[in-house]
Amino acid sequence: MSYVNPKGEFDRDTDYITTRITRDGRDGYPVEPGRYRLVVARACPWANRAIIVRRLLGLEDAFSIGFCGPTHDERSWTFDLDPGGVDPVLKIPRLQDAYFRRDPDYPKGITVPAFVDVPTGAVVTNDFAQMTLDMSTEWTEFHRDGAPQLYPEEHRDEIDEVAKRIYTEVNNGVYRCGFAGSQGAYDKAYDRLFTALDWLSERLSDRRYLGGDTITEADVRLFTTLARFDPVYHGHFKCNRSKLAEMPVLWAYARDLFQTPGFGDTTDFEQIKHHYYEVHTDINPTGVVPKGPDLSNWLTSHGREALGGRPFGDGTPPGPTREGERVPEGHGAG
Structure with a gap:
């Protein structure tokens, strides 16, 4: 959630769930292929980052992706693009259900992107800035051949x-x-x-x-x-x-x-x-x-x-976008 302060200035709430998915699992969530689902909305710039990084690094097989619709109400992002308005993996109609599974009294905004632990149905993190860095540094074992170095040491x-x-x-x-x-x-x-x-x-x-x-x-x-x-x-x-x-x-x-x-x-x-x-x-x-x-x-x-320059350094471009993950016809440029 964000608000306008008494001076009329916009203040963004940056108090996110900072649990991390790491190789050593120190926060209780180890890197494990197939365990997590990345929930995004194409409309959101913060979520769009996560979509891009997942695709550039070739992490499609490491964790699945769920797309919320472009609009939401005061309660939550919703899965209105899916049949019946329910995410096919998490089996929930609203992203807030995964937040409440983590904390029934969760008081903050229901934001994307969010990593959800599929076995428990609970949100792991919505700390968007750290999430993409961890994709580069913690998930390296599952990067595609030719993945670029997006965060070189x-x-x-x-x-x-x-x-x-x-x-x-x-x-x-x-x-x-x-x-x-x-x-x-x-x-x-x-x-x-x-x-x-x-x-x-x-x-x-x-x-x-x-x-x-x-x-x-x-x-x-x-x-x-x-x-x-x-x-x-x-x-x-x-x-x-x-x-x-x-x-x-x-x-x-x-x-x-x-x-x-x-x-x-x-x-x-x-x-x-x-x-x-x-x-x-x-x-x-x-x-x-x-x-x-x-x-x-x-x-x-x-x-x-x-x-000059080489977009992917010593790496290579990602292959075609996966079936089911493509931007709908007529929604891009041209």
């Missing part, structure tokens, strides 16, 4: 530093604009957001990716916000100094990633728009979902190959 300090700024100023910055409860709070949030986007444009002007020549965790974290920028944040959240398509470096960078297996093929623009415009009734009380923008430009040439 020698670059972790730099990745962490960049990722922290992306989170506070960009990932969360757009929400700070959208949910500002006063003009002063909005103006301050707007300036912070575009200061950070200008910094990122400068950083990416002479390097293909945030960490240099290969894709890392930092790129995944930035991409999911950039993908939502023009369809949602520019208008709905009033982040309207300029569209992503009007920021040349970031626009080329975002298209480069979008056209890389694992990124664009996990992005569902229809669900993204329906989520934001229908759920945020305080911002958009009519619930009307805009028809635009035209998304075919995501597939246009980006020219970033001129900077």
